[in-house]
Amino acid sequence: DQQVKQNSPSLSVQEGRISILNCDYTNSMFDYFLWYKKYPAEGPTFLISISSIKDKNEDGRFTVFLNKSAKHLSLHIVPSQPGDSAVYFCAASTHSGGSNYKLTFGKGTLLTVNP
Amino acid sequence: NAGVTQTPKFRVLKTGQSMTLLCAQDMNHEYMYWYRQDPGMGLRLIHYSVGEGTTAKGEVPDGYNVSRLKKQNFLLGLESAAPSQTSVYFCASSYNPYEQYFGPGTRLTVT
Numbered sequence: 001d002q003q004v005k006q007n008s009p010s011l012s013v014q015e016g017r018i019s020i021l022n023c024d025y026t027n028s029m030f031d032y033f034l035w036y037k038k039y040p041a042e043g044p045t046f047l048i049s050i051s052s053i054k055d056k057n058e059d060g061r062f063t064v065f066l067n068k069s070a071k072h073l074s075l076h077i078v079p080s081q082p083g084d085s086a087v088y089f090c091a092a093s094t095h096s097g098g099s100n101y102k103l104t105f106g107k108g109t110l111l112t113v114n115p
Numbered sequence: 116n117a118g119v120t121q122t123p124k125f126r127v128l129k130t131g132q133s134m135t136l137l138c139a140q141d142m143n144h145e146y147m148y149w150y151r152q153d154p155g156m157g158l159r160l161i162h163y164s165v166g167e168g169t170t171a172k173g174e175v176p177d178g179y180n181v182s183r184l185k186k187q188n189f190l191l192g193l194e195s196a197a198p199s200q201t202s203v204y205f206c207a208s209s210y211n212p213y214e215q216y217f218g219p220g221t222r223l224t225v226t
Contacts, residue, residue: 009155032213043119043205043217044158089157093213101146101165101212102173107157 003027004092006106014114019077021109023090026071030092034103035064035075038087047088048075080113087111117141119218121206127224128196136191136221138206144216146209147189148173149181151202152220158205164189196225 005024013019023033031052036044050057050064050073057064063076077084090106122137138147149161150173160173164183178200180192189208193200201224207215 006157034213041220043207043219045217046214049213101163101171102148102160103213103215105150105158107155 001026002107003030004090004104004106006088006090006109008109009107010110010112012112012114013080015082016079019075019080019084019111019113021075021077021088021090021111023073023075023106024071025073025092027092027104028071029094030104032093033064033066033073034091034093035062036089036091036105038089038108044089077111080111082113082115085111085113119206119208119216121204121218121221123221124219125222127226128193129226130197132196133192133194134196134223135193136204136206136223138189138191138208138218140187140189140208140216142208142210142216143186144208144210145186146212146215147183148207148209148215149179149189149191150205150207151175152205153202161191161204196223198225201225 034049035047037047038044048062066073087108089108091103093103119140145166148163150158159175162181164170167186170181182190204221206218209215
């Protein structure tokens with residue numbers, strides 16, 4: 001049973017436009033969410049996170065939105081740049097409770113930003 | 116700071132052979148993880164460790180063993196490799212369970 005779902009395997013956008021990557025989750029115990037970015041032949045790198053007590057977190061061109069009632073989060077990249085072309089993984093965890101030390105990852109979305 | 120390093124980068128094994136993948140981190144992180152990435156499957160957790168001398172099973176632990184004898188090292192062992200273990204293996208470490216730092220990966224092919 002997939003608890004973190006990224007239903008779009010790929011997304012293509014024009015340079016300068018907005019990229020919106022989506023993620024849905026099923027486990028209501030998840031309360032901390034992260035996005036990782038991965039270039040080919042490299043390991044993933046942490047991009048941005050959000051706690052369930054917030055509905056938005058912004059870092060430069062990257063903003064993550066969380067809709068708890070819909071169990072949905074999205075990553076917005078504005079403006080998109082060719083260097084943003086990568087696979088983006090959504091991940092979730094239970095931050096409170098003290099006994100969970102793991103992230104659950106989605107399958108990833110390949111973003112291609114065309115010049 | 117080298118961050119997280121993985122040895123080797125590539126390996127080809129025959130079915131039934133054994134090998135050990137080494138992960139090393141120089142950031143004094145408590146948490147360390149082994150994942151595998153397969154096409155269309157995302158990152159799946161194999162085993163993890165919350166401190167020196169501790170290990171725990173992740174989502175897909177069968178066929179693998181791990182050890183964390185030193186804080187900076189996390190070893191992943193395959194006792195009898197199978198073609199289903201052909202994958203890219205990533206090690207990660209972190210000071211909390213969430214913002215993990217990943218190594219560059221080991222590409223393993225089992226024939």
